[in-house]
Amino acid sequence: MENQMDNQYLTIAMDVGEMLLKYGAETSRIEDTIRRICTAYGASRVDVFSITVNIETTMHMGYDTYTQNRxxxxxxxxxERLSALNQLSRDICEKKPSLMTVENQLKVIEAMPNYSYSFQMASYALISGSFCLFFGGTLQDMIAASIIGALLKPVETCVQRYxxxxxxxxxxWSLAGGLLNALFLYIGIGQHYDLIAIGNIMILIPGLAFTNGLRDLFVGDSITGLIHLVEAIIVAICIALGFVFVQSFF
Incomplete structure (x- = not known):
């Protein structure tokens, strides 16, 4: 019975770590959180290894050893969910609540409402139009970029279903954006393909992933840092290729 409880402690710690990774936390925070939770429940030693797609933890409880992989x-x-998970991890370490309480809190965090779809479309429109104007676009370019930005949200949602x-x-996403860009220029909305495209590109540009990669390298997480950097560079290339491909034809 005691062995089963010890394994459940590790399961709870891994559940928290999995959600942290799922919602964008850095690997150093994930490893530290899992280590602290296991230690709070009595572990004498905890070895955690995390990268962008995997978490592996070995927990030592006296002479017993438990390992899980996610x-x-x-x-x-x-x-918002990261903030809630950080607070939950602090509460676990300070108060050591029951496993059922932690599981219920994780379900509450998972069920937290997202921003409304209309708000997300408006945000895409605002980002596209603002950056288009910032980089020298005209008022017509800004209007075109804003409309295309709003239309790209349904496109993104549709692609993510498959x-x-x-x-x-x-x-x-970039191919759809390039086609919409060319269509708007054809019907007379907008003047500069490149400036409208810049505004749309800024929606999906992986700046945060690139920054996280550099941060991971500086704190010593070399594998994770390199994965983030390579992924960000390849995603940026794919975004550029879509717009360039359409521009070469239209």
């Missing part, structure tokens, strides 16, 4: 298929940045591959999503 594979994360997809991730996204969600600062694939969670970031490279495929970026390429399909």
């Amino acid at each position: 594979r994360i298929r997809s991730s996204k940045m969600d600062t 694939s969670q591959n970031k490279l495929f999503i970026a390429l399909a």
Whole structure:
């Protein structure tokens, strides 16, 4: 019975770590959180290894050893859920609540509402139009970029239903953006293809992933840092290829 409880402590710690990774936390925070939770429940030693898609933990409880591995298929940045998970991990370390209480809190965090779809479309429009104007676009370019940005949100949602591959999503998204860009210029809305495209590109440009990669390298997480950097560079190339491909024809 005691062995079963010890394994459940590790399961709870891994559940928290998996959600942290799923919602965009850095690997150093994930490893530290899992280590602290296991230690709070009595572990004498905890060895954690995490990269962008995998977490592996070995927990030592006296002479007993428990190991679990989690594979994360997809991730996204969600600062609200990360904040809630950080607070939960602090509460676990300070108060040592029951496993059932922690599981219920994780379900509450998972069920937290997202921003409304209309708000996300408006955000895409605002980002596209603002950056288009910032980089020298005209008022017509800004209007075109804003409308295209709003239309790209449904395109992104549709693509994500069939694939969670970031490279495929970026390429399909940029091809759709390039086609819409060419269509708007053809019907007379907008004047400069490149400036409208810049505004749309800024929606999906992996700046955060690139920054996280550099940060991981500086704190010593070399493998994770390199993965983030390579992924960000390839995604950026896929985004550029889509717009350039369409521009070469139209």
